Amino acid sequence: MREVLEEWRPVVDEAIAGLLPRDVDDDYLAAFFGDPSYTYDPDAVQRALADPIWDLLDRGGKRWRAIVCLLLVEGFGEDPHDYLPYAAIPEILHNGTIIVDDVEDGASMRRGEPALHHEYGADVALNAGNAMYFLPLKVITRNPADLDAETRLAAYEMLMYELNRTHLGQGMDIYWHNEREIRVDEAQYLEMCACKTGCLGRIVARLAAIVTDSREDEDAVAAYAERMAIAFQIADDILDVEHAADHGGEFGKGMGNDIREGKKTLMAIHTAETAPAEDVARLEEILWADDNTDEDVLEAIDIMREADAVEYARETALELAASARDHLADADLREENAEQLAAFTEFVVDRNV
Numbered sequence: 001m002r003e004v005l006e007e008w009r010p011v012v013d014e015a016i017a018g019l020l021p022r023d024v025d026d027d028y029l030a031a032f033f034g035d036p037s038y039t040y041d042p043d044a045v046q047r048a049l050a051d052p053i054w055d056l057l058d059r060g061g062k063r064w065r066a067i068v069c070l071l072l073v074e075g076f077g078e079d080p081h082d083y084l085p086y087a088a089i090p091e092i093l094h095n096g097t098i099i100v101d102d103v104e105d106g107a108s109m110r111r112g113e114p115a116l117h118h119e120y121g122a123d124v125a126l127n128a129g130n131a132m133y134f135l136p137l138k139v140i141t142r143n144p145a146d147l148d149a150e151t152r153l154a155a156y157e158m159l160m161y162e163l164n165r166t167h168l169g170q171g172m173d174i175y176w177h178n179e180r181e182i183r184v185d186e187a188q189y190l191e192m193c194a195c196k197t198g199c200l201g202r203i204v205a206r207l208a209a210i211v212t213d214s215r216e217d218e219d220a221v222a223a224y225a226e227r228m229a230i231a232f233q234i235a236d237d238i239l240d241v242e243h244a245a246d247h248g249g250e251f252g253k254g255m256g257n258d259i260r261e262g263k264k265t266l267m268a269i270h271t272a273e274t275a276p277a278e279d280v281a282r283l284e285e286i287l288w289a290d291d292n293t294d295e296d297v298l299e300a301i302d303i304m305r306e307a308d309a310v311e312y313a314r315e316t317a318l319e320l321a322a323s324a325r326d327h328l329a330d331a332d333l334r335e336e337n338a339e340q341l342a343a344f345t346e347f348v349v350d351r352n353v
Contacts, residue, residue: 001340001344001346001347004067004071005062005063005064005067008063008067008070009062009063009067011081011084012063012070012088012091013057013063015084015085015087015088016088016091016092018085018088019032019085019088019092019136020050020053020054020092020135021050022050022054023050024042024046024049024050025042026040026042029042032138047124048120048124048127048128049127049131051120052099052116052120052124052125053131055116056095056099056110056111056116057095059111059112059113060111061095061111063091064344064348065090065091065094065201065204066087066088066090066091067087068204068205068225068341069087069089069090069204069205069207069208070087071337071340071341071344072205072208072209072333072337072341073087073212074334075331075333075334075337075338075341076208076209076212076214076217076333077212077334082145083145083208083211083212084144085139085142085144086145086155086207086208086211088139089136089139089159089203089207090200090203090204090207092135093133093136093163093200094200095132096128096129096130096131096132096133097129097166097170097200098110098129099116099117099125099126099128099129099132100125100126100129100130101170102115102116102125103115103117103122103125103126103129104170104174105177106261107261109257116128116129133163136159137156137159140152140155140156140159145211147211151210151211154210155207155210155211158207158210159203159207162202162206163199163203165195165199166196166200168195168196169191169192169193169194169195169196169197169198169199170195170196172188172191172192172195172196173192173196173263173264176263176264177261177262177263177264177287178262179264180284180287180288182264182271182280182283182284184264184269185269185273186269186270186273190266193229193230193233193234194226194230196233197230197232197233198226198227198230199226200229201225201226201228202222202225202226204225205218205221205225206218206221206222208221209221209222216332217330217331217333220327220328220330220331221327221328221331223324223327224324224325224327224328224331224341224345225324226324227320227323227324227327228320228321228324228344231317231318231320231321231324231345231348232348232349234266234313234316234317234320235314235317235348235349237263237265237266237313238267238310238313238314238317240256240257240258240259241256241258241259241267241301241310242310243256244256244259244297244298244301256292256294256301259287259296259297259300259301260292262287262288262289263287264287265313266312266313267304267309267310267313268283268287268304270304270307270308270309270312271283271303271304271307271309272284274307274309275303275306275307279303279306279307282303283300283304286299286300287300314349317349318349321345321346321348321349322345324345325342325345328341328342328345
């Protein structure tokens with residue numbers, strides 16, 4: 001999988017640059033946004049949009065959502081290079097959500113560097129993140145691959161449906177970590193993930209099915225991508241805990257972020273349902289605190305480990321990955337691509353970075 005990711009990432013970045021180049025000028029602004037009523041300020045757009053967005057993109061990220069989209073396109077019998085702008089859509093959306101989430105969560109770090117709102121200010125970060133929800137719609141307008149009007153409408157309506165649901169998920173997540181008590185159950189948590197993270201996965205898969213006129217397989221690949229995305233989210237939460245614990249308390253504010261932010265992860269929920277009352281009360285106290293020491297974070301991790309919550313979360317992620325593969329098997333895809341897509345379900349759970 002790493003070889004596939006390394007091969008496609010620069011190609012995906014080139015497609016993203018087709019929507020937002022690294023260097024903004026008057027010609028790009030007029031071509032992409034229309035002629036100005038008066039006069040654009042390219043330097044302002046450069047510093048407020050292009051610079052922060054490319055700063056985040058250049059920090060890393062596997063681009064796996066875009067690459068899964070391309071593998072699905074190829075699996076449906078089409079040349080993925082013809083559909084590159086469409087594959088850029090979920091990647092731009094994903095990075096836009098990261099920028100906004102970091103502001104909302106008060107995150108300090110992102111991909112090893114200060115979160116964008118610390119580098120550029122909350123106002124610039126929010127505007128850039130929100131712009132990334134809308135930039136991809138220009139792909140539908142510009143119509144690469146010369147789709148017919150019905151297909152373009154289906155793609156647009158799908159994006160509106162899924163993007164609206166991402167905000168349901170984010171709303172639930174924000175509200176929960178602003179509550180002291182861990183009152184959420186596992187089904188509600190999984191629904192939050194299905195909206196917040198799963199909808200981006202569904203966009204990946206549904207877009208590939210729509211633009212290649214493979215609508216009969218749309219539900220199967222959407223279910224595959226949704227479950228894989230939820231598994232990814234749970235695995236990401238586990239990594240946050242394990243990286244913090246592995247550094248023995250000398251990890252600073254870049255790790256253990258979910259605990260510092262009071263997130264009600266699956267591990268916290270399982271602990272609340274199974275641990276002794278005094279342990280649950282202490283975990284809630286740590287999650288609720290405005291500031292936590294490294295020792296507090298490690299104590300919270302110990303409480304969750306005592307409840308076998310980390311292993312429970314890992315098993316849940318593996319079950320979701322297996323379910324994703326089952327749904328993938330229901331789609332009519334080229335064998336080689338189906339094998340690669342199945343391997344992605346293992347990569348998102350087993351990755352070590």
